[in-house]
Amino acid sequence: MSNNSNKGFFDRVMLLDRRWVFLVLAVVVVSTYYIPMNVPVPASREVQTIFDAIEGLEEGQKILLAIDYDPNALAELHPMTYVIMEQCFRKKVGVIITSLSQNGPGMAEQAILDIVDSTALPKTYNGVSYPGREIVNGVDYAFLGYRAYFELVITGMGQNFRTFFSRDYYDVLLDSLPIMKDVQNYDDIEMVIDISGSNVVDAWIKYAAARYDVKLALGLTGVMTADYYPYLGSGRVFGLMGGLLGAAEYERLADNPGLAMDGMKVQVWAHLTIIAFIIIANIGYFGSHKKRGL
């Protein structure tokens, strides 16, 4: 073994300089980062149900999008907000946006501005072409902003949105917004999608879903996801997206690859690379043992 020239193929694999591992991984990560491609991330059932529910909406119907996260959960949750918002705008589904997390309104506003820009351009999703169109505040969406005491706010919106949001984020009377015209409470919207990185999600489940029978779907950070699966089983929520992976699954369903897919394509290839190295190591291990009659 100590003599280099005596080394067989398998031994050399066993003793492969780990810098090859580093180099290959670096090349894979950098190249997949720059090469545009679509990784077929298979969608799980709980993400598919959300997509189907929104896809099934008619023009003019409305949903409530709750953006309840702070900048620290941005990487995982922003992609979800983006893809769902764009899907709604394209389908001319009205979006009512609330943000019950203290630093949430900034996140929400950023998402709105970006999606308004991108919807101005024509695009084709899942074979359907959408012309670019101008998204108008108050017509296509309403941004209600932040209010304290989120439990009461969520309960209050079951009575009337105006209870706590008599004016929207831009200080405009809710009653003057065309999109809010026939919208009093949860009865007038089709569903609530809560994208949350905090305990606001508990209030949505407890006070909106349980109390007013609101159709509720969740988008959560990776670490939170496991804790909320039981609600899926009990039917309290109809769909659930977890972390970057859930976001990427949704982007794929929506045929709108964005930040999550960008991350996931690198992830998939990096994971594949590591697994490939593990397989090579095991081939080397068994090969060199077989040769020595072990």
Place this chain on the structure above:
Amino acid sequence: MTLQSRTSRNAFWPGFRLAVYGMMFGIVFSSSAVLSQEATAEVDNASTMLAPMLAPAAPGNVTVEDAPNDAGHAVIVTFSQSQAPADGQALVLGYEIYRSLARSGPWKKVGAVPSDVDVTASLIYKDAGGSDKSSDDYLPTETDLFYRVRAVTADSTLYSDSEVSAPAQAVGQWWNSGRNPVFFFVLFFTLLTLYFLRVAKQRGDSLYIRPLAGIDAVDEAIGRATEMGKPILYVLGLGTASDIATIASFTILGRVARKVAEYQTDVIVPCYDPIVFTIAQETVRTGYMDAGRPDAYRDDQVYFVTQAQFAYVAAVNGTILRDRPATNIYLGKFYAESLILAETGAIAGSIQIAGTDEIAQLPFFVVACDYTLIGEELYAASAYLGREPLLLGALKAQDYAKAVIVVLAILGVIMSGLGYEGFAKAFEAVG
């Protein structure tokens, strides 16, 4: 503009409804003249939104009692909810809790509770105030407090107040009975340890302990370092001296230093925390003294690096690659840097022994190091290395405690299965 009613209740009380709207928009008009025209146009539409015009039933039975097991700045308010709304009554969204130092007020709003779907359920609010007199949420101790609960609705003009509660006082307690289970466990374990310390004193070191590969490796590793003429790197981790894992690591460091001094090789200890650094210096120096070579000890063997996680790692990595220690020992608290250190050590070809009680890092040590002390094994290591009867005695107490836990767990599972929930409850510490 269609005037479609949203709920059947909308049909009632049209006159009253308009009156309320008049009031609401009266405020709006005065505050923003620009919007007035728009708002007038919206009145029809807006007027569909609030239908019930009667205040809800009042909540009742407000009782207040001292919150148990605290310093005396909290009370617990219990009340029954408003009855289900009769025709025309507004639905209750939640309840606001008001406190006063006198029956007649003034009232201060201290918090709010959302209403429950089941209106027959009583609601509980814990009014936990501050202990600082100057702070806004100060709740005086041993003073009569009065409480009142207000049922609030979607319309801020429609609410109803409960009767004022009987006075109650917040009182501090001498003993936290909620922590009784913890107290009994600590007491039991202390007695168990003391008992086995006595036994160990009488019986000497005849107590059996199973071998731990990671511990046996320490001696071998020191021998290897001597043969190779290379130092040993001892990393105490990112813990402070207040982490028991670090304290356990000091004991092992002491033994390693002594062995190292006997074998006439070197130990390098880069430190992250300044107190850990001072203690480590003392420990290593003592080890050298015990080995009879006090003059071989140099102060720069044990040095402080920096208190920033990744800067510390950068420096230790450099040390590993440049000094090429024969053995790296990582014992203590470790976080994300665990794998960085262990892989760099593997690159340098060092034998590596690790041990931590940080669960998240154990997988990485197990994968990347030659030997890993998992969780409790780290705490047992000092007894293993020293073989002092007293330390072994404590180990025996740990084993018996584990046996008790296993028995209690099985018993608890069976009891809760049979419906005796009180059994498991008895182990629950509150607060």
Place this chain on the structure above:
Amino acid sequence: MKRQIPLALVFIFGWLMLALYFIPLEGAQKVNENMLDWTSIIGIFALALGIWSLITVNLDRIKHKKRDWQYSFITLFGLFGMIIFGLKFGGENSMFQGQESYMFRHFFNDILIPIYSTMFSLLAFFIASAAYRAFRARSALASILLIGAIIVMIRFFPFVAEYTRPVADWILNVPNLAAKRAIWMGVGLGIVATGLKVILGIERAYMGRD
């Protein structure tokens, strides 16, 4: 004097803090808070010892021209630079604007942050090389480790996710939780046992000997 009194102090303060845990009374909690303040203040004073060690080790390196002694200048420059830029006195027009100052902010944002995050990201490479080196089916235990890791890693892969995702979720939530709980309980007992040994003065390597 050199050893008995410190051991007595550990004993007294140990039992005192232990007792305070069970006494919610306001005075007791004040004492509790005070003590915690003490530990952090002692830590701050100790930092001076640490910084002194950092300075002397580096000066010593330069003086004796030890290996890589030139780089010690960089460390000393960074140390004193950061301290000077972080000083705050002399009001609004002074050069010393503390943590708000231009240099302090840039040292933090453009030296510390990039190196910290890059060190952290080295883990991506090390996790790969560790997997390559260690995940070989040498024994039953190594195989279990390997299988657990692979199933979880391919949980979201195209084509296989349908089967691997539920298995991975199960492993993460069932055996993984069992393992964690056992380690927790063991660690808990280990900490309490070690703590008792410290308070009782049996484990006292940290004290040194004279």
Place this chain on the structure above:
Amino acid sequence: MNPVMELGDYLWMTFAAFLTLATFSFLYKDNPLYKIAEHLVVGVSAGYFVIILYYGSLKTQLVEKLYDGQMVYLIPLILGVLMWTRFSKKLAWVSRYPIAIYIGIATGLAIPLEMQTKVTEQLQAMMVELHWGNLFDGGLLNYTNSFASLIIIIGSLAALIYFYFSKEHKGWFGGVATVGIWTLMLGFGASFGFTVMARISLLINRVQFLDQWRITSVGSAHQEGSGSYTAVYILILVGIFGLLAFDLIRTKGKTDTDLT
């Protein structure tokens, strides 16, 4: 260069990019660039903590309280100053007093707290873990059914028995301990596999940062004339990776244990 960014800021960003690459270079081998980054970060971070602890803690926790007349804070002040006796060889033993108090406080604090969070709470959770319902409710792999909770209980008790020190792992006892260590290993493997994603994300973030720097330097792809710059950038990347690979092939036969 992006006109929006000031030259000074751009230079700082370039320096940050340089330090990023210098730190990465450590993966290939120890080298002067890494040494620069390493020594710089040690010094700067230590200085940073001096400032933070002085203005953040010492001032608020001690100085201001003393000014406030809370004389009880003289005690930690004295204890802190006693730590400095370590500067003298003769008086160094005095520093044991504050250390003893520090350790005493920490230990007395840890004992009940750890007993509660790590022992009694876990024990209690285990007691109520088992749902006495259908064993395979919702399928074999549903981790909320009775089967799963049974496995959790058995697994954690077996793993706890693995930690038994004073009894030989033989016979039935050894069998249970084996189940225990298997549980531990399966859990470790799963945690390892689960962490990969987060670690790759960290790397992606650094790649993003470097890309940001490239865009700031040469302008984004939409800008005119930036195409050729991007090509140069890709060429440089390919060149670096190629050189590294070439060097690895050239030095083949030598394992990385004998590098530098």
